[in-house]
Structure formats: C-alpha cells, structure tokens
Amino acid sequence: MNANRNSKSTTVAVLGLGEMGSALAAALVDAGYPVTVWNRTPDKADALVARGALRAVAPEGAAGAAEVVIINVKGGAAARELLRTTGPALKGRTVIDLTDGSSDESRATGELASEHGAGYLHGQIMTIAPAIGSPDAVVFYSGSHDVFARNEAVLRVLGGRATHVSPDPGVSVLYGMAVHDIMWGLLNGFLHAAALLGAAGLPVGDFTKIAEPSLTALPSLFPMLAGEIDRAEFATPYGALRHHLPSLDDLLTESRTRGIDIELPTATRDLVAEALEAGHGHDSYARLVERFSRG
Known part of the structure; x- marks a missing residue:
C-alpha cells in the first residue's frame, strides 16, 4: 500500500x-x-x-x-x-x-x-x-x-x-453543532426584526445597508464573551444585564402593537429577568450561559 x-x-x-x-x-x-x-x-x-x-x-x-x-x-x-x-x-x-x-x-x-x-x-x-x-x-x-x-x-x-x-472524534460534531446553533439564533433574530420592520412599512434591504456596521460588529463580541465564560468572570462596568431589560420591554411593546409574534423576544426577556432576580444585574450578557447549562 x-x-x-x-x-x-x-x-x-x-x-x-x-x-x-x-x-x-x-x-x-x-x-x-x-x-x-x-x-x-x-x-x-x-x-x-x-x-x-x-x-x-x-x-x-x-x-x-x-x-x-x-x-x-x-x-x-x-x-x-x-x-x-x-x-x-x-x-x-x-x-x-x-x-x-x-x-x-x-x-x-x-x-x-x-x-x-x-x-x-x-x-x-x-x-x-x-x-x-x-x-x-x-x-x-x-x-x-x-x-x-x-x-x-x-x-x-x-x-x-x-x-x-x-x-476526540466527537469534537468536530460539537463544533459543527455550535456553529449551527449560533446560526439559527442569528437567523431567527434577523427574521423577527425583518417582520417588525415590514409591519412598519420599512424595506428590510434599506435597514441592512444602513445598519451594516452594527450588524457586522456582532460576531466580534464572541471572543470577549467566550473569555468571560471560560474564566467564569462576568462582572462588567458597562453593558450589564440590567440595561437590557428596558430595551426588551420596548421591543415587546412594539411587537404587540404591530401584531408581530412575541415568543422569541419573550424568551429572551425571561432569561434576563431571571438573572436580575438572582442578583446578576451588574454582570455581562455572558452570565446567561449558566441558565442554558442548567437545561
């Protein structure tokens, strides 16, 4: 051979x-x-x-x-x-x-x-x-x-x-699943946002052009979040969980007003609210990994 x-x-x-x-x-x-x-x-x-x-x-x-x-x-x-x-x-x-x-x-x-x-x-x-x-x-x-x-x-x-x-032969599978997991979360978030904009009569294409810098910056957060998760260190001086709740409430109000399904943002609000009740209001969004780890 x-x-x-x-x-x-x-x-x-x-x-x-x-x-x-x-x-x-x-x-x-x-x-x-x-x-x-x-x-x-x-x-x-x-x-x-x-x-x-x-x-x-x-x-x-x-x-x-x-x-x-x-x-x-x-x-x-x-x-x-x-x-x-x-x-x-x-x-x-x-x-x-x-x-x-x-x-x-x-x-x-x-x-x-x-x-x-x-x-x-x-x-x-x-x-x-x-x-x-x-x-x-x-x-x-x-x-x-x-x-x-x-x-x-x-x-x-x-x-x-x-x-x-x-x-370990299983790790390539887990890496692939992780990529798909992130993909589905991003796609579902985008589609919910597209439905919201469409209900307001706004072209989604115009939004993607104008918001491109903000949208393309999102994946750049992953290494920072990964570091916090690996170190189990979540305290942050800015962008803490407590600041997310008002924006989520606004999104839910707007979605209800325009007849858009609220299941996805409601699930996110529940995650954030639960973390705040547990005393994690000054922690970063990465703290929510503990909720997913509990199943």
Whole structure:
C-alpha cells in the first residue's frame, strides 16, 4: 500500500452518493485522484463514472480498492452498518466519516473502524454541496492527528479550510453543532426584526445597508464573551444585564402593537429577568450561559 498519503496516486473510495457524497467524489475525480464509488442505488454513480470514477458493485469492493474510504450516508447508524458490511476490507485503510449525527455516534463509529484495523477521522462539513472543493470550504476534523496529517492533501481537496480540532472524534460534531446553533439564533433574530420592520412599512434591504456596521460588529463580541465564560468572570462596568431589560420591554411593546409574534423576544426577556432576580444585574450578557447549562 502506498505510504505517501499526500500523493495523487492515493486511491479513494466514496461510499454514499447523495447530493453531498456525489460532490465529494466529483471534487476528488476532478483533482486527479483515482476514485471508486458505491451507492445502494447504482445509477447514482453514472455521472461520476462518466467523469472517470470506477463503479463498485458492493461497498466492500470499493473499500478494498482504496487506501482512503470516505463515508457520507444518512445517519450514524447507516455509517456503522456500512463498516460492518465492509469488515475485513477496511484493515490498514483510513476511514473518513463525513456523516451527520451526534458526538457519541461519531465515537462509536470510530471504535468500530478501529476494531476493523482502520484509522479514523470524523469530519463535519460546514458548507453546502456546490461549495465542496472550494478553497474557502470549511470542514472540521477530529480523531487521530497523525491520520489527519497523512491524508491532509486529500482532505484539502474536499475543503480548503480543513482543520483538525481534537483527537476526540466527537469534537468536530460539537463544533459543527455550535456553529449551527449560533446560526439559527442569528437567523431567527434577523427574521423577527425583518417582520417588525415590514409591519412598519420599512424595506428590510434599506435597514441592512444602513445598519451594516452594527450588524457586522456582532460576531466580534464572541471572543470577549467566550473569555468571560471560560474564566467564569462576568462582572462588567458597562453593558450589564440590567440595561437590557428596558430595551426588551420596548421591543415587546412594539411587537404587540404591530401584531408581530412575541415568543422569541419573550424568551429572551425571561432569561434576563431571571438573572436580575438572582442578583446578576451588574454582570455581562455572558452570565446567561449558566441558565442554558442548567437545561
């Protein structure tokens, strides 16, 4: 087996050819790697075979033909079933699991790969399928750093911003979930604001242009908040929680007046009010992490 995993002679198998799996395989084929593909529905491989990929009739055949085995299927249970099916064919290979699931599932898949004698990385893709292969596409990887380093050239074909985040296979999943968690919070806040502006007859596009400096500054607060959380030090001389409550009350009043749903800002007001009642009025907004930690 070729020990130089940074060479384009590295053979790769892609198991699972849904929207994302097909994009992964296509990026590797286009980059000049020898790629074998397999999917439960064989005709999903037709376009990739036309581009130069080899078709396997069974997953164990695909795995046996490759040094690096990429799995992208629906859910951790399906990924583990594939590993059981491929069994002995995985010995000495590297498994790159790019399947969504929980952190515990990724660890379980990693353990199964190890039982079959394979190296393992879990990757969390942070982009949509059309961006696969882009130098700006982000993928978080966790598991053995040695496995990451040996296969880094292949991984950077899939996404230029391939980053190893931890030896624990579950951490890449948690990083991905954290990004999505923040994304949904920001998007929901924006959509509530857009509904409020729309109810007042104000174009949302005009708002985003005028408010751009304030909006783009919001993510710059994250490192400061992260430092406060990691140190568990929340006292602040400015922008304390007690100053948030009047603004939240104003937002609720305006929303009610204009017939806008108040569930989202009400939940935020409840969080702030509870912290004030607990004596945290002079602390920063980061103090509310304790409320989420309690569940």
